Amino acid sequence: MKKKIMAAVMTAAMVAGLAGSTASVYAAEDTITVGFSQVGAESDWRTANTESMKSTFSEENGYELIFDDAQQKQENQLTAIRNFIQQEVDYIVLAPVTETGWDTVLQEAKDAGIPVIIVDRMVDVSDDSLYTAWVGSNFKLEGQKAMAWLDAYLEAKGRGDEEINLVDIQGTIGASAQIGRTEGFDEAVEAHENWTTLAQQSGEFTQAKGQEVMESILKQSGDDIDVVYCENDNEAFGAIDAIEAAGYEVGGEEGQILVMSFDTTNAGLTETLAGKITLNTECNPLHGPRVEEIIQKLEAGEEVEKQAYVDEVAFASDDTVTSVTIEDQDYEITPITQEIIDGRAY
Ligand code: GZL
Ligand code: ZN
Numbered sequence: 001m002k003k004k005i006m007a008a009v010m011t012a013a014m015v016a017g018l019a020g021s022t023a024s025v026y027a028a029e030d031t032i033t034v035g036f037s038q039v040g041a042e043s044d045w046r047t048a049n050t051e052s053m054k055s056t057f058s059e060e061n062g063y064e065l066i067f068d069d070a071q072q073k074q075e076n077q078l079t080a081i082r083n084f085i086q087q088e089v090d091y092i093v094l095a096p097v098t099e100t101g102w103d104t105v106l107q108e109a110k111d112a113g114i115p116v117i118i119v120d121r122m123v124d125v126s127d128d129s130l131y132t133a134w135v136g137s138n139f140k141l142e143g144q145k146a147m148a149w150l151d152a153y154l155e156a157k158g159r160g161d162e163e164i165n166l167v168d169i170q171g172t173i174g175a176s177a178q179i180g181r182t183e184g185f186d187e188a189v190e191a192h193e194n195w196t197t198l199a200q201q202s203g204e205f206t207q208a209k210g211q212e213v214m215e216s217i218l219k220q221s222g223d224d225i226d227v228v229y230c231e232n233d234n235e236a237f238g239a240i241d242a243i244e245a246a247g248y249e250v251g252g253e254e255g256q257i258l259v260m261s262f263d264t265t266n267a268g269l270t271e272t273l274a275g276k277i278t279l280n281t282e283c284n285p286l287h288g289p290r291v292e293e294i295i296q297k298l299e300a301g302e303e304v305e306k307q308a309y310v311d312e313v314a315f316a317s318d319d320t321v322t323s324v325t326i327e328d329q330d331y332e333i334t335p336i337t338q339e340i341i342d343g344r345a346y
Helices: 002-019 044-056 074-086 103-111 139-156 176-190 207-224 233-245 266-273 288-299 338-343
Strands: 032-038 063-069 091-094 116-119 133-136 164-170 195-202 227-230 258-263 279-282 307-309 314-316 323-326 329-335
Touching: 032 044, 032 074, 032 288, 044 063, 044 233, 044 266, 044 288, 063 074, 074 091, 074 103, 091 288, 103 116, 116 288, 133 288, 139 176, 139 227, 139 258, 139 279, 139 314, 139 323, 139 329, 164 176, 164 207, 176 195, 195 207, 207 233, 227 233, 233 258, 233 266, 258 266, 266 279, 266 314, 266 338
Parallel strands: 032 063, 032 091, 091 116, 116 133, 133 307, 164 195, 164 227, 227 258, 258 279, 314 329
Antiparallel strands: 279 314, 323 329
């Protein structure tokens, strides 16, 4: 909107000058207008992500935020971006629901001279000049950390050679978080001839769908399930409800169903402390300040990193395994405590 305000100020200044009036034209405060196309409100993680963006791009911080919730539909995001272009926003921020289908609308934004910043999930475009910067998580690493922990945990429990049957409740199919976390899962199962994938189905990152999918899988193979890998906390909440309703126990001991999750939301870590989720791998949603840093650099005409990964940790319900190594890099696995939960920002 800066563009429009400046034009109005120039016109007003001219009119004032011509009329010889003494009316002074106030220079418009330098409000930066940001159009943010958000995936939806499907999970606690998404709510925290929205909150981070809204509290960062506030009026008192010098911004006008135009926020759009796409209810997890790409066509709504395409419409939102075209509206932002029409409104001549200064920046477009996109949290893409899935990776493909963005080339045309991002070309329109580029033609309009509006920088696009991608947050959280990634876009798969033919020409990466169609976006200025991306900040988000390394989803495959998240999956690798989780499965490396499972491997070490089962070994520590004397179950390293046991036949292990796993269920993967996937996220929204085609979302970077689903692609990466599923890759981490599949690679680890491939590497263990005594591990079998019993079922792999999308829970769409929601609690309701997670419960529904878990119920149907339990009907088919309840007694055979050893591990349920939920690709976010809300799916885990639904899966745990289904597992317990079917008469099984969740937990890390033999005879229980071991539930793993991602997001480390407050509710997710509370379930981890209770031992219902045995491992919770962090995916940090607080992208507001990270996006603001990018915008401030662009405003100052500075270079910005094309892709910036967020550092993340993992929390376990106990201290059986306290670190894992992936490609020669060690990652800490922290036993969760109430103090840690109370001290976290989301
Ligand atoms: C991950 C994000 C995922 C979260 C889910 O960065 O895209 O989408 O893991 C959310 O909770 O729905
Ligand atoms: Zn192993």
